[in-house]
Amino acid sequence: MKAVAVYPGKPNSAHLTEAPRPDLESVPNGRGVLVKVLRVGVDGTDREINEALYGAPPPGDDFLIIGHESFGQVEAVGPNVAGLKPGDYVVATVRRPGRSIYDRIGLYDFTTDEVYYERGINLLHGYLAEYYVDDMDYLIEVPPSLKEVGVLLEPxxxxxxxxxxxxxxxxxxxxxxxxxxxxxxxxxxxxxxxxxxxxxxxxxxxxxxxxxxxxxxxxxxxxxxxxxxxxxxxxxxxxxxxxxxxxxxxxxxxxxxxxxxxxxxxxxxxxxxxxxxxxxxxxxxxxxxxxxxxxxxxxxxxxTVSANREHFKTGVRDLACAEAAYPGWLERLLTHPVKGLENYGRLFQLLIEGKETIKIYCDVADF
Missing domain, CATH: 3.40.50.720 (NAD(P)-binding Rossmann-like Domain)
Structure with a gap:
């Protein structure tokens, strides 16, 4: 599958790459969910990772697939997945548990571990790709009424x-x-x-x-x-x-x-x-x-950094309230679309220029 990646530690190394398409079996206990990526937002974090200010690849890889502001659609689920089905729209959280006591009680955004895991940022591949697989616990369902603005949930x-x-x-x-x-x-x-x-x-x-x-x-x-x-x-x-x-x-x-x-x-x-x-x-x-x-x-x-599941769920409720109270307001934030992963260079150009931009994003697939 296509993906946009960097070589951490090497400035301005963003490139289009072919990466293995992930499979459900990569998540243990039948809890995996295969998600087709529809839209990914980019921000200063992605720019700074490309500038080699921080970021690290997953163990065994020399590249990091970037992108942490996801929006996608469930394509397949493992046998023990509950609450999600093919066709559902989802957003994935970013930080993942380590070994801290807080990680074990669902507060993985408060980890005390020196080494932290964040998708698209540190030690885990991100979402600027055609597909990803994740455990159902890190996926938040987004109602179809919010599909046009769902990429704003993570920020x-x-x-x-x-x-x-x-x-x-x-x-x-x-x-x-x-x-x-x-x-x-x-x-x-x-x-x-x-x-x-x-x-x-x-x-x-x-x-x-x-x-x-x-x-x-x-x-x-x-x-x-x-x-x-x-x-x-x-x-x-x-x-x-x-x-x-x-x-x-x-x-x-x-x-x-x-x-x-x-x-x-x-x-x-x-x-x-x-x-x-x-x-x-x-x-x-x-x-x-x-x-x-x-x-x-x-x-x-x-x-405040790297929210957990409960914050994402509250965000869904607030985005829905915003659509009711201020119709069309959220969509006005989506100022700079870029179509297709192959045009990743335009994403970084917009991030660097920053002229009249609010949210820059990549439409990875039609929806």
């Missing part, structure tokens, strides 16, 4: 997990109900986070560098949120005017902004960090002031 789980962690942490306050939130970044993650927070009735201010008018700002305002350009107002000034922020999500990929957010966060607030920054950027920060604010303000910062 939506960044905020789903972030929200879950924030609410768990704030059980300390018994009746925590965030009134105002700030989302830093208006890319795919930031827009989906804005949507999810609005579905929960939170007042949202979304920040990005670019000034209005443009599509991302229109999408923010279409769900009843506020859009502000950081070229026109600083985060600190906006917090004074529109805050205090009970909840903040940093999703810009620009790590110094995380420390600005720590200052802007309101008392008893939660800052969710979601940017995977693979570089060596350094920044001078007002460390004493940030530390004092956290201590005296009972603030919390938490990271």
């Amino acid at each position: 939506s789980t960044v905020m789903e997990k972030g929200w879950s962690q924030a609410t768990e942490i704030q059980h300390r306050l018994k009746t925590w109900r965030p009134q105002r939130a700030a989302v830093l970044g208006a890319g795919t993650i930031g827009l989906l986070a804005t949507l999810i927070l609005r579905l929960r009735g939170v007042e949202v201010t979304t920040f990005a560098r670019k000034k209005k008018p443009y599509l991302n700002a229109d999408l923010v305002e279409a769900v009843g949120a506020r859009y502000l350009s950081t070229r026109e107002i600083s985060l600190r000034d906006a917090a004074g005017r529109n805050g205090p922020f009970d909840l903040m999500l940093e999703a810009t990929g620009y790590s110094p902004l995380a420390f600005e957010a720590m200052e802007a966060l309101g008392k008893n607030g939660v800052l969710i960090l979601s940017s995977v920054t693979g570089g060596e950027r350094k920044s001078e920060v007002p460390a004493d002031r940030i530390n004092l604010g956290f201590v005296l303000g009972n603030k919390v910062a938490v990271g």
Whole structure:
């Protein structure tokens, strides 16, 4: 079968390859599900893996099939598979269990193992291929009504997990109900986070560098949120005017902004960090002031990455609610399609250019 792969550690090595088509027997105990890949989203993680910033191949291979934002259709199931049948649409989770105690109770996104397994990222092949096989436990059914936007499920789980962690942490306050939130970044993650927070009735201010008018700002305002350009107002000034922020999500990929957010966060607030920054950027920060604010303000910062099954299931419900509340909004995020695995070069060109893009994706097969 065709697949798009890299040679980890070798910059700009993305290539089209012929890989063995996986079979159901590769999953033990008859629990395997063969999935025909229909659509795969790409993001900065795929670009950085191709730049050799991180990533590792599965044992025994010198290449890694990339792609972690999947959407596909079940083609065959093993004899002991329950809840899925041929024809069902599915999205696969990304991280896989290791040996940590948390892995054994279904919290494999909280593994304490030094070595982690993530499909399309580290030690496991991904989904930018014609087919994949996986255990039924890592597949989430997507209703046909969401098939056009199902590829957005994996990126939506960044905020789903972030929200879950924030609410768990704030059980300390018994009746925590965030009134105002700030989302830093208006890319795919930031827009989906804005949507999810609005579905929960939170007042949202979304920040990005670019000034209005443009599509991302229109999408923010279409769900009843506020859009502000950081070229026109600083985060600190906006917090004074529109805050205090009970909840903040940093999703810009620009790590110094995380420390600005720590200052802007309101008392008893939660800052969710979601940017995977693979570089060596350094920044001078007002460390004493940030530390004092956290201590005296009972603030919390938490990271969110690699959601588990429950977050994906919540994501399906939220995407369905979004389609009902804001018809057509999700589809407007799908700005840059590329047809066919053989055109993988265009995917990376779009990732590098980043011009007016929200979600770049590959239509692997017709559906």
